[in-house]
Amino acid sequence: MNSGIALQTVDPSSAGVLAVLHQIADATDTAGLAAVLHKAAISLFPRVRIDLFVVADSAEHVLITCGEHDLPHPPAFHRGMSFVAWLNQHNYKTRIVPVSVARQNQGQLIVSRPHEEISQDILVIAEQIAPVVGLWLIAHRHQVALEQHEMQLLATTERLRPIEEMQLRVTLAAGAAHDIGNLFASVLGHAQLLQQAAPLELQNDLKTIEQAARDGHHLLRRLLSARNASYMPETTMAPVLLTELVHDALRLTQPWWGARHSVTVKIALTPVPPVRGHPADLREVLVNLILNGVDAMPEGGTLTVRTYSVNERAIVEISDTGVGIAPAHQNAIFQPFVTTRKGGSGLGLSVSRAIIERYGGTISVSSIPGRGATFSISLPGVRSADMLPEPPMLQRTAS
Template sequence: MLPYSVPYQDFAFEHAIMGMAIVSMEGEVLQVNAALCELLGCSKQEVMDGTFRALNDGGILEVIRQKAADGRLEPSPMTALHVDVKYEHPEGRNLHLKLHFSASAEAPAPIRHCLVQFEDLTPVYELEEQLVQKEMKLSEREDGFLELLEELPLSAFITKNGIVQYVNQATLRLLHASDAADVIGISTDVVVDPSSHHKLARRRTRYAKYREIGPVTYLINCFDGQQKIVSGFTLITTYQGEKAALSIFKDITEQKMEEDRIMQSEKLTTAGQLAAGIAHEIRNPLTSINGFIKLLRTSEKSNKLYFDIIESELKRIELIVNELLVLSKPEIAHVSKPLDVLDIIEQIVTLMKVQAAMNNIEIIPRYPAEPVYVHGETNQLKQVFINLLKNAMEAMDQGGTITLSIHQSDSDVRIIVQDDGIGMTPEQIKSLGQPFYTTKDSGTGLGYMITKNIVHNHGGSIDVKSSPERGTSFTIQLPVL
């Protein structure tokens, strides 16, 4: 039995899950429980004979005796003396133990023995060591990663909550900054021009909702007042143990300027071609008009044929000008809305049937049973189908058939206008869409150009297939609503 104990205390001591021992003030181990023997890897006798003395390095019991003599060693575990010791287990591993010394609750004064409780902190120390090792590895990895970023020719910077935490040398060159300290700590709202702030907000919202950021192009402000255009992407990473955003950007200012120059050059070239075509197309009827006016001046009587020719040439000039006006209309002038393509085409076929019958042409419709909806503008789409049907009819001077088919899939609708006309060569197909290029005697070449622009403005495409003497097929593809 324990000194000064009762039977239930013997039972609680022996079956406690924490290792415990009763030790006299002289260092003699009076009793140990099974949990302590299991913890230390020794038998009861081995613990009582010498193991505890090995744990008494540094004169722990001397301190205990002094505290007991001063009345400062109490039965409560809250006021116990705590000592950390290392113990080499017989199996060769080291244990980190915390020893709690407290007076026995039943011991009379003066205190001659105390209760020692052994708390095994080895898992805690091992976990701490693993965390330290992991932090060291992460630190080494982060250092290597930052070294890689320093060598990167592209601009790289790391931000947390929109505040710059790190920049590489390429970023300093991009921003014309002399030192990293000038950039670190500032908000990305300062670097990104206010005209691009909506892109910043949109990216933050996208990440908050979908955990995606995606590529982006910004206008940025450099430290010397210059402005540049940059394009890049952002990845979520870890920096100094916290979640951060790594952004990689490339300066595309020169590239954009070159693209603008090329686009401007193309516009000027197109404008030049258009101007040359207009000059050529209008000069011919004007020459005719001028010649017939001179004849009328010298003629003694009015000649109806001259007036008819002048009127015809003036109408041709009016046709050219009207088609140029349609071509120059702003794309945003119309208001798009959901439309039933089937309904529009039925109206156009009804409108064109009379003209087709007069030219011995039959229009054969092949429609689906259900409506086909797209997003667009009614009058512009009507103009597209009128132009295609007129072209088809004008290509068949001996009559024939025009097949008008509609095919719908989950993503798009295809409207096919197939004629039995004279067809076109590959060279002619390639030239379609050029200003004033036409295969018809009285055409201007602007009709197809207008048709193509309208289709593209509706998010669609147009494809042409043709063979000489075998007819032509125009396929319009539009996104389904």
């Protein structure tokens, strides 16, 4: 059908076409491309509708519709030919211009006009625009992918930053632990030298210093060994007696409770089966519990340490008459960085639990607020047939 309106033809080689090609290349996003194509449709394609079908993930969809389009919004079409059939149903004459670059199909420009055929001039202009649009689609797709990769890289970098900071802290801590180990070795060496000439009344104190230095050296070795992913805790330690370790722990902590006349320490030790574990590890747990009990009695009180056995298990209980622990906190205090004491690190009990569980034991607490708390350690006993010779003593020099 002829509308009676004289249509102006456009020279395909005109400056207007070249300007449109440059504008397409300069478009920064899909909205910019749509604006350029709409302006081109108005100036270069009188009374022409242009629909850009693009291929994405092996499917096609309409990306841009511009020019003269007075039809209702079309249904969702997944193939260009179905869309063309829909236009034909509305009396539109159509031509399909492939949008391809280097023989790779990027989509289709569907050029249509109501009632009238598409002229050759319009078709030539569309064929000039189509490959530039194809290049733009490829460039835009790569740009979007690059931006997504950059965002992912930024997110990954943000996630790695705390890990890198932690690695740096671990490295610094490991270096400090190594140096502290050398200091412990020095303390150990000087304590042994002093024992050779010290009077009898100082021998027990020097032995306690020596033992503390050995335990400290062992704990630092454990810290350094834990950096190794293949590290396995020592499970072949010679059996030890908890009653002896209790006496050791009380001697190590005596400077804290011995100077406080308001604190009374009572012991009720009965024979218990030997247990498997490194003495330094188990002393560390006992020292932690004794110090916690003393700290829980700022106004003074009684600290009681007792041992007994149940079903071939050795039990140690450390009780205080201090402020006690609220029921809501009694399970949480064994978690890292959870503490009920002002200025506490929240690590002592979590480390203690890890040590006890490493040797097949359990640690628990019972408490009544205002009436004190009792910490119980239960470790499997070792039969006499399983007893092994004591491991060699640590060398005096640090590695």
